[in-house]
Amino acid sequence: MNQTLSSSRSTSSAAAVAARPWRVAIVAASWHRDIVQQAIDAALAEFLQSTSPPEVAVHDVPGAFEIPLYGQRLANAGLCDAVIACGLVVDGGIYRHDFVASAVIDGLMRVQLDTNVPVFSAVLTPLRFHEIAEHQQFFAEHFVKKGQEVARACLQTLAGLSAMEQ
Numbered sequence: 001m002n003q004t005l006s007s008s009r010s011t012s013s014a015a016a017v018a019a020r021p022w023r024v025a026i027v028a029a030s031w032h033r034d035i036v037q038q039a040i041d042a043a044l045a046e047f048l049q050s051t052s053p054p055e056v057a058v059h060d061v062p063g064a065f066e067i068p069l070y071g072q073r074l075a076n077a078g079l080c081d082a083v084i085a086c087g088l089v090v091d092g093g094i095y096r097h098d099f100v101a102s103a104v105i106d107g108l109m110r111v112q113l114d115t116n117v118p119v120f121s122a123v124l125t126p127l128r129f130h131e132i133a134e135h136q137q138f139f140a141e142h143f144v145k146k147g148q149e150v151a152r153a154c155l156q157t158l159a160g161l162s163a164m165e166q
Contacts, residue, residue: 022054022158025080027071029064029087029123038140039086039122042147043154050155054081064089064123065100068107075115082154083111086147087123088139101125118157122150 026043028036040058047053057080061070064087071083085108089101104123112119124146126139 021052022081022155023079024054024056024082024084024154025071025074026056026058026084026086027067027074028058028060028085029062029067030060031063032088032090035088035136035140035143036086038143039147039150042144043084043086043122043151046148046151047155054155054158063087063100064104067104067123068111071108071119072111072115075111075117075119080117082158083108083117083119084150084154085119085121085123086143086150088143089123089125098125118154118161120150120154120157122146 024047026040028040030036044056047056059070059074061067064085067085067087071085074080075083085104087104089104101123105121108119108121108123111117122143124139124143126135128135
């Protein structure tokens with residue numbers, strides 16, 4: 001059976017949204033800021049290369065655990081069309097990083113499904129991370145790649161969702 005997709009928005013409000021740039025909220029953990037900033041900068045640069053760059057607001061939170069709540073508030077308030085989460089959850093010697101990472105990712109998925117606002121994750125949990133120059137350099141470079149990827153995924157998803165609303 002063929003079904004058509006319908007939007008909860010009226011045609012005029014969908015046109016109004018299409019007329020303005022997309023609004024993207026980047027919610028970033030402050031822990032390991034030097035590394036996490038690489039993803040933010042790369043995402044911003046990737047957005048600027050697009051034909052219709054979104055408006056981007058960066059929001060800092062203390063750690064990765066706070067990202068889902070902040071993303072949910074932004075989405076519920078209608079302040080963004082998409083949320084990008086950036087963070088680095090590391091094993092600090094106390095076995096809790098797996099629980100934190102799982103809670104963050106589960107929370108982000110819940111935000112996306114509960115608010116109908118797409119959420120993207122550049123929250124990474126390395127298997128082994130040590131405060132040494134080699135690891136810091138490796139993960140800083142890796143976060144550049146992840147920032148580019150998450151920005152492209154965000155733009156593709158927003159375009160696809162917008163096409164469904166037409």
